[in-house]
Amino acid sequence: MIKLTHEENLIADRIKVLKNAAGTHSPSIFTVLEKIPELEIKVDACFLSNPYATDLFVEHLKEKLIDTGKIRDVLEFYPSQNAVIAELLSNYLGINKQSIFIGNGAIEIIQAILHNYTRKKIVVNIPTFSSYYEFLKNNTEVVYNKLLKEENFELNIDAYIELVKKEKPDTIVLINPNNPNGGYIKYKNFIYLIEELSFVNTIIVDESFIHFAYEDYSFEMKSIAHLVESFQNLVVVKSMSKDFGIAGIRAGYGVMSKDRVSSLLKNGYLWNSSGLAEFFFRLYIREDFLKEYEHVRVKYIRETQTYFNKLSKIKELKVYPSLANFALIELLDGTKSDEFVSTLLIRYGIYSRTCNDKIGLDGEFIRLASRTSEENATIIHTLNEIFS
Amino acid sequence: MIKLTHEENLIADRIKVLKNAAGTHSPSIFTVLEKIPELEIKVDACFLSNPYATDLFVEHLKEKLIDTGKIRDVLEFYPSQNAVIAELLSNYLGINKQSIFIGNGAIEIIQAILHNYTRKKIVVNIPTFSSYYEFLKNNTEVVYNKLLKEENFELNIDAYIELVKKEKPDTIVLINPNNPNGGYIKYKNFIYLIEELSFVNTIIVDESFIHFAYEDYSFEMKSIAHLVESFQNLVVVKSMSKDFGIAGIRAGYGVMSKDRVSSLLKNGYLWNSSGLAEFFFRLYIREDFLKEYEHVRVKYIRETQTYFNKLSKIKELKVYPSLANFALIELLDGTKSDEFVSTLLIRYGIYSRTCNDKIGLDGEFIRLASRTSEENATIIHTLNEIFS
Numbered sequence: 001m002i003k004l005t006h007e008e009n010l011i012a013d014r015i016k017v018l019k020n021a022a023g024t025h026s027p028s029i030f031t032v033l034e035k036i037p038e039l040e041i042k043v044d045a046c047f048l049s050n051p052y053a054t055d056l057f058v059e060h061l062k063e064k065l066i067d068t069g070k071i072r073d074v075l076e077f078y079p080s081q082n083a084v085i086a087e088l089l090s091n092y093l094g095i096n097k098q099s100i101f102i103g104n105g106a107i108e109i110i111q112a113i114l115h116n117y118t119r120k121k122i123v124v125n126i127p128t129f130s131s132y133y134e135f136l137k138n139n140t141e142v143v144y145n146k147l148l149k150e151e152n153f154e155l156n157i158d159a160y161i162e163l164v165k166k167e168k169p170d171t172i173v174l175i176n177p178n179n180p181n182g183g184y185i186k187y188k189n190f191i192y193l194i195e196e197l198s199f200v201n202t203i204i205v206d207e208s209f210i211h212f213a214y215e216d217y218s219f220e221m222k223s224i225a226h227l228v229e230s231f232q233n234l235v236v237v238k239s240m241s242k243d244f245g246i247a248g249i250r251a252g253y254g255v256m257s258k259d260r261v262s263s264l265l266k267n268g269y270l271w272n273s274s275g276l277a278e279f280f281f282r283l284y285i286r287e288d289f290l291k292e293y294e295h296v297r298v299k300y301i302r303e304t305q306t307y308f309n310k311l312s313k314i315k316e317l318k319v320y321p322s323l324a325n326f327a328l329i330e331l332l333d334g335t336k337s338d339e340f341v342s343t344l345l346i347r348y349g350i351y352s353r354t355c356n357d358k359i360g361l362d363g364e365f366i367r368l369a370s371r372t373s374e375e376n377a378t379i380i381h382t383l384n385e386i387f388s
Numbered sequence: 389m390i391k392l393t394h395e396e397n398l399i400a401d402r403i404k405v406l407k408n409a410a411g412t413h414s415p416s417i418f419t420v421l422e423k424i425p426e427l428e429i430k431v432d433a434c435f436l437s438n439p440y441a442t443d444l445f446v447e448h449l450k451e452k453l454i455d456t457g458k459i460r461d462v463l464e465f466y467p468s469q470n471a472v473i474a475e476l477l478s479n480y481l482g483i484n485k486q487s488i489f490i491g492n493g494a495i496e497i498i499q500a501i502l503h504n505y506t507r508k509k510i511v512v513n514i515p516t517f518s519s520y521y522e523f524l525k526n527n528t529e530v531v532y533n534k535l536l537k538e539e540n541f542e543l544n545i546d547a548y549i550e551l552v553k554k555e556k557p558d559t560i561v562l563i564n565p566n567n568p569n570g571g572y573i574k575y576k577n578f579i580y581l582i583e584e585l586s587f588v589n590t591i592i593v594d595e596s597f598i599h600f601a602y603e604d605y606s607f608e609m610k611s612i613a614h615l616v617e618s619f620q621n622l623v624v625v626k627s628m629s630k631d632f633g634i635a636g637i638r639a640g641y642g643v644m645s646k647d648r649v650s651s652l653l654k655n656g657y658l659w660n661s662s663g664l665a666e667f668f669f670r671l672y673i674r675e676d677f678l679k680e681y682e683h684v685r686v687k688y689i690r691e692t693q694t695y696f697n698k699l700s701k702i703k704e705l706k707v708y709p710s711l712a713n714f715a716l717i718e719l720l721d722g723t724k725s726d727e728f729v730s731t732l733l734i735r736y737g738i739y740s741r742t743c744n745d746k747i748g749l750d751g752e753f754i755r756l757a758s759r760t761s762e763e764n765a766t767i768i769h770t771l772n773e774i775f776s
Binding site: 028029047049051058073074076077083104108114135241247248249270271272275 | 446459493495635657
């Protein structure tokens with residue numbers, strides 16, 4: 001069991017103050033370093049993104065915007081309107097442009113859907129991404145469906161369907177793979193689930209981590225976004241922050257019925273992209289970029305799964321199965337998750353996420369992201385040292 | 389009077405299609421060039437921003453982010469949360485951090501206020517920025533207060549107060565200086581107006597163009613944002629796109645009562661900034677940057693007023709008085725504004741804004757922005773040629 005020194009405890013207290021100020025999220029690495037400059041962060045394993053994709057994007061940005069001087073235009077002028085960018089994506093996604101809604105990050109789409117389409121009652125699986133209950137308007141009833149530790153936090157589809165049929169919510173949310181555990185619902189099970197739940201007014205499926213999931217070793221990703229045409233109650237939310245490693249740009253899109261898109265655009269969301277987000281979206285639909293991206297996506301998945309395997313060999317940790325780019329980890333040696341996360345940060349410069357603010361988790365849990373293979377090796381090395 | 393050739397008319401029709409798709413806004417320069425590649429745009433006088441401030445920002449971006457390689461961090465990681473950036477601005481603005489709300493451009497703040505605080509009835513001066521009536525939720529009654537051509541579209545303060553007292557709206561909007569004419573309400577008149585209208589639940593004052601206005605030749609700007617502490621019904625909206633020339637970054641803030649900020653943040657608007665917007669805000673509060681900015685602000689104001697003077701010497705045009713960085717111009721020779729704008733664009737590469745979609749304007753009006761002194765000279769030269 002880990003024990004912090006008195007001095008380390010003082011820093012740990014300051015970290016807690018920042019964490020509390022950030023609510024049920026982690027303070028950004030910038031905030032942490034600004035407020036506690038004596039910390040040295042070597043690995044940000046709090047942050048859920050593919051660093052190889054960031055490299056790829058930075059390369060294209062350098063070549064196409066910085067070296068050409070075109071960055072000035074991207075900064076100076078208004079980006080295109082929402083519908084113009086939706087039209088760009090339409091061909092690539094194979095989805096009608098009127099069913100695509102561009103967001104300033106997925107979080108804006110989540111907010112728009114919950115504020116506009118969730119009325120009385122929502123079913124949320126826990127543990128989950130907290131915005132799905134925190135962003136609700138007042139007076140919305142939340143029914144929490146607890147994913148069970150004994151079932152590795154995987155969704156029990158039949159029990160879930162039964163619960164939804166009983167509760168009759170107007171909205172349900174499924175994150176696939178789920179955050180913070182990485183549990184994945186297979187494509188064919190999803191179809192079954194959606195067909196069974198056609199009476200639910202709004203089915204939100206958050207595919208922000210879908211690029212890291214796979215069903216066989218072709219590593220093909222299986223989005224259900226195209227089902228929106230058949231299922232008018234489906235809303236697919238997609239962040240670009242994780243798979244493309246560009247959280248700072250704030251880019252996301254939602255796929256939903258034409259009526260919903262037009263009603264959202266009717267009185268808002270006009271220039272909610274930025275110049276850089278538009279640049280990204282224009283890159284995202286290019287065949288040459290996608291080919292390069294596919295390479296770093298599969299490379300990252302392979303390294304991530306290797307990393308999870310190595311983590312799972314440490315007997316003081318229980319690593320829950322994940323098809324995302326992070327793993328939910330239970331501390332089995334009696335250490336409190338807060339203390340463990342503080343030690344990792346203060347003593348080893350590894351920023352990880354305590355999960356003690358996640359409702360629906362009984363026990364001491366942390367979440368570790370997968371980063372570059374070198375960074376993952378540092379994490380493994382450090383954990384082995386801690387538990388040796 | 390201008391007559392387009394047959395070929396020019398065909399292009400003009402394509403411009404109209406783009407304009408219609410963009411609603412009551414202009415299609416972006418990127419959209420125009422993408423859809424009508426045979427156009428060559430030399431001056432974008434549609435676009436309302438200080439180009440010298442863009443230069444200044446690009447210089448700092450190059451020095452601080454590109455040359456150091458730190459741009460990667462800004463792209464990769466999440467920006468700080470809304471309240472963290474508000475805290476940064478607090479000292480500089482001299483306003484309590486809990487009264488500051490950060491927006492993804494002013495447009496997001498306008499949307500947030502209208503959707504959350506406007507209930508039944510709003511008074512809007514026309515001509516105006518269309519989002520102030522288009523973004524309203526259904527069933528909100530709009531009372532239009534027509535600014536009179538005979539009064540140079542200036543607000544008649546006593547008549548306005550009388551109207552508001554009679555109509556008893558829950559929300560009123562004042563853009564200062566007003567868009568599209570640049571009419572300015574002096575600081576002392578504003579105080580009088582707000583004091584008289586203390587019964588109005590929400591007084592939105594949009595100061596997006598305030599950096600271009602002045603009351604004497606010290607060129608000091610007079611924001612009323614600090615009055616929010618005394619007037620809880622006041623909401624000051626501030627875009628950074630115009631004065632700092634960075635529309636592509638999407639940065640803005642609102643100043644309003646603490647209750648309103650905390651109620652907006654309670655269930656949304658978490659990461660609605662971007663990495664670049666945060667970089668900008670961190671720059672914006674630096675004394676050295678502000679000193680350099682002040683220089684380009686005053687330089688631009690002087691050049692803008694000189695440009696307006698030259699425009700007003702063309703006898704076929706009536707230039708309405710403006711303390712913003714654009715002028716509303718009436719065509720006196722019988723040319724239709726659409727046709728005039730098309731000619732300027734197709735024949736001379738000058739992109740300007742037709743105002744025939746602005747409600748409350750009787751006659752043929754265009755809006756011309758002020759750009760660099762060279763670009764302004766090109767516009768003057770071209771107009772003199774057209775009317776010679």
